[in-house]
Amino acid sequence: MNSILSALAEPNRLKIVELLRDGPLTVGEIADRLGLHQPQASKHLRVLSEAGLVEMQPVANRRIYRLRPQPLLELNRWLASFSRVWEERFDRLDDYLLELQKSDRKPDDKP
Amino acid sequence: MNSILSALAEPNRLKIVELLRDGPLTVGEIADRLGLHQPQASKHLRVLSEAGLVEMQPVANRRIYRLRPQPLLELNRWLASFSRVWEERFDRLDDYLLELQKSDRKPDDKP
DNA sequence: CTCGAATATACCTTGACAGGAATATTCCAA
DNA sequence: TTGGAATATTCCTGTCAAGGTATATTCGAG
Known part of the structure; x- marks a missing residue:
């Protein structure tokens, strides 16, 4: 690759x-x-x-x-693994922000 | 690109x-x-x-x-322009060999 | 307001790589 | 068999980019 x-x-x-x-x-x-x-x-x-x-x-x-053809196919398969990215049902930024908050909290914090 | x-x-x-x-x-x-x-x-x-x-x-x-997403899409479009290559209905080597012969012939040669 | 965490930037050094020019190799035609 | 065309290879040089290290910057916690 x-x-x-x-x-x-x-x-x-x-x-x-x-x-x-x-x-x-x-x-x-x-x-x-x-x-x-x-x-x-x-x-x-x-x-x-x-x-x-x-x-x-x-x-x-x-x-x-x-x-x-082969390497072009290979590149194509690799690209396809990103289809979620450009189909946009996949941002995850909000989720990630929540994760960040969570890990910042001290262990005994209540949500 | x-x-x-x-x-x-x-x-x-x-x-x-x-x-x-x-x-x-x-x-x-x-x-x-x-x-x-x-x-x-x-x-x-x-x-x-x-x-x-x-x-x-x-x-x-x-x-x-x-x-x-955008550059990935761009790459994908570029790759797609090679689909003929990997779909294999496109070798053209034989054609090209004929072309080579033709251009090697002297102008007044008969096929 | 001070400190430490997270990140970016600057500077230096080294290695890889692209272009240029010269040369080796292979093949056909005359 | 000799010469020239087509291609590959070699050697040299300059450039650029990646890693290392040190430092600047920004932010929140206490």
Whole structure:
């Protein structure tokens, strides 16, 4: 989960992933479209690859990169665990304030 | 989108967000549960706050932090734009290989 | 009004990482 | 078989961010 997020946290890598959303691409094409030098494109692709976000298939001289679904699914599942948060039936602030009061009271205090 | 991802990319901050999934918490409690020193907890919360991931409500001496739904929704929308990828009706590798061949051919080649 | 608890901020140091440039590697075509 | 295209790797350098420590700030209790 963490390697996925830090891979995506780098702006150029995020753009690479968004490029690949529309289909596989060659290293050179990625570098061109993003205005990167080829070595940096390769390096970013390596990071994405180690995070499992992309996979590569060699074709003669070139390497074709494409997205892998699995880490995206994983991220999706993680996000889903927060659905209560954005469905808003879940604030708990009031409850928490009561808890705070309670723990502040001295043990022999009457509610 | 990018500040959200880089906020979440840091392991301790990810843990903070996961802690807050179950309800609001005080700075001190967060530091305790994660084994962080208080200043680092505050600093991480600041980053999360600037990314819009959490909001704070002061109660006397303490600051209560809780999650904000919006950036999670944003992340969710972004992820959804990749649904084609993991629904797998979308590989396009074969198409792309054909494209590569085509562009390799000299202009006057017959298919 | 003083003290201690809770939190934020400032400063320093160190490590990781991104970009640049040069070079190695692999492959095809002529 | 040689050359050039496509890609990966290496080395260097500068920057930035995280942790540690000390300190400032704010608040309520007594």
